[in-house]
Amino acid sequence: MNESYEGLYPFDLTQEQEERARKIHEESIVIDMLFQGPLSPNAIPDSIADKLKEMCxxxxxxxxxxxxxPSKLIMAMSKxxxxxxxxxxxxxxxxxAGNRQLSLSSQESIITSIADVxxxxxxxxxxxxxxxxxxxxxxxxxxxxxxxxxxQETDGxxxxLAFLDSLYDFGLRMLQLTYNNQNQIGAGCAEQANGGVTNFGVQFIHKLNELGILVDTSHCGKQTTLDACSHSNHPVVAxxxxxxxxxxxxxxKSDDEIKAIAxxxxxxxxxxxxxxxxDDPNDTTLDHVLDHIDYIVDLVGIDHVGIGTDWPMSDVTWSLVYFKEHIAPKLGFKKGNGPSTETVKGLEKYGYxxxxTRGLVKRGYTDQDIQKIIGGNWLRVFEEVCG
Known part of the structure; x- marks a missing residue:
């Protein structure tokens, strides 16, 4: 890690606490289980953003x-x-460790995303x-x-189910059952009907268990999440x-879903x-995110919470604005209620x-508990399911 530590959020730590946080962070295995980075609009020069707009x-x-x-071109420029x-x-x-994400929305996207990854x-x-x-x-x-x-999707x-064998061989180790809407596996979180997992969905979950692929319920509806936990023989994650x-x-997630996953x-x-x-995306801070972590720890214990930021994206601002206006509504997000240009204060870039870790030190967690939250819990469940 760069010793400058740019972008420190004002947690008002003592020098001793700062040194402790840095030591924990540097010595621990840190895992972001939904890692859209490592870049973000704040890490991409304006000259590159302008060039990408012309190219697109x-x-x-x-x-x-x-x-x-834009994100494809950003990756090409990075490589x-x-x-x-x-x-x-x-x-x-x-x-x-962080995600490298496949698109399984169509058979064409499966092939192209495997090549890209x-x-x-x-x-x-x-x-x-x-x-x-x-x-x-x-x-x-x-x-x-x-x-x-x-x-994050399975439509393709x-x-x-034989497709899953090939994807496992390639390296797929976590798969989300639904993305917001209804599919052949179950109901997503944007569906009015809380339909749960289908008969085929039960087979699908058992196949993931057999192979050693984590069952992810992040965008699943409530009953789908509960059903997944009921039918899976291995730990389930969100x-x-x-x-x-x-x-x-x-x-x-509701308390019932959190408890079921745990x-x-x-x-x-x-x-x-x-x-x-x-409730205010323009004034959301890392403290608000840590409040969610605290709640889960209080509800189900320190062994069942981790980090999966999902934001910011390796993208540029103009593209994110376009996504919110033209694409997000097609994916089940209501107008004005989906990914855009705002970032959590304290995580404007992945370099921050x-x-x-600093926030968890401020909130009084022990070194061991911090290590679990920032990566240890993910490593445990990854080992249990994937080997």
């Missing part, structure tokens, strides 16, 4: 492609060395594929970073969510989405990730 104009007639193209901040921000963050491992000699918990431990020991392959799989009792949003031995990852954890 030819796709303006295709809203979905136009929205997704060819035009954006050194990609590596710099990841190492500054202290994050040992594999190209990251091929391009960066400091990035390793995490198929087991020991892969993550080895990355930490060798000053490398680990990518956990995950996906249809009802062909990689990125919040507490409904603190902020009543469709993307947050009962399986699973982990609830708290996100840093300004619109989903506090140490603020989580």
């Amino acid at each position: 104009e030819e796709y303006a007639d295709d809203p979905m492609t136009y929205s997704r193209m 060819n060395g035009e954006l050194p901040a990609f590596k710099e921000e990841w190492y500054q963050s202290g994050i040992t 594999q190209s990251q491992f091929d391009a960066f000699d400091w990035l390793t594929k995490a198929k087991t918990a020991n892969d993550i431990r080895n990355a930490k020991a060798n000053h490398l970073k680990a990518g956990i392959i995950s996906a 799989l249809g009802k062909n 990689s990125h969510t919040g507490v409904e009792n603190l902020f009543n949003h469709m993307r947050c 009962k399986t031995g699973g982990v609830i990852g708290v996100f840093a989405m300004p619109w989903f954890v506090h 990730f140490i603020n989580f």
Whole structure:
């Protein structure tokens, strides 16, 4: 980690507390279980953002492609060395392991996203594929970073469970059952009908158990989450969510869901989405995010909470504005109620990730408990399910 520690959130720690937080952060395995970084609009120069806008104009007639193209170009620029901040921000963050995400929305996207994700491992000699918990431990020991392959949708799989074998062989280790809406597995959190898991969904969950792929319920509806916990033989997770009792949003989990996930031995990852954890996205701070962590610890114990920020994105501001206006409503988000340009104060860039550890020190957690929250709990459940 860079010794400058830019962007420290004003927790008003003593010098002793600051030194303790830095020591914990630097020595621990740190895992962000829904890692959209390492870049963010604040880490990408304006000159690059302007250049990307020019490059994307030819796709303006295709809203979905136009929205997704900047992040693809950012990755390409990172791989060819035009954006050194990609590596710099990841190492500054202290994050040992984070997601590299596949798109399983269609068979075409499965093929292209596998190629895109594999190209990251091929391009960066400091990035390793995490198929087991020991892969993550080895990355930490060798000053490398680990990518956990995950996906948030399943539509492209249809009802062909054999696809999961191939994806597992590639490295898929966490899969979300639904993304907001109804699919063949169950009802998402944006569905009016709280339908739960389908008959096929039960088969799907058992197949994930058989292979050793984490069952993720983040965007699932309440009954789907409860059903997943009931049918899974392995720990279930919600990689990125919040507490409904603190902020009543469709993307947050009820006490019953949190308790059910914990009962399986699973982990609830708290996100840093300004619109989903506090009523004013323009004034959402890391303290508001930590409130959700505290609540889960009080409700189900220290062993069942982690971090899955899901924000900020490796994208540019103009693209995020376009996404909110044109794409988010198609994904089940209500107008004005989805990802945009705001960030949590204290996590404007992934390089500021140490603020989580600093905030937990401020709130009186022990060193051991902090280590569990910032990565130890994820490592435990990853090892139990994936090996």
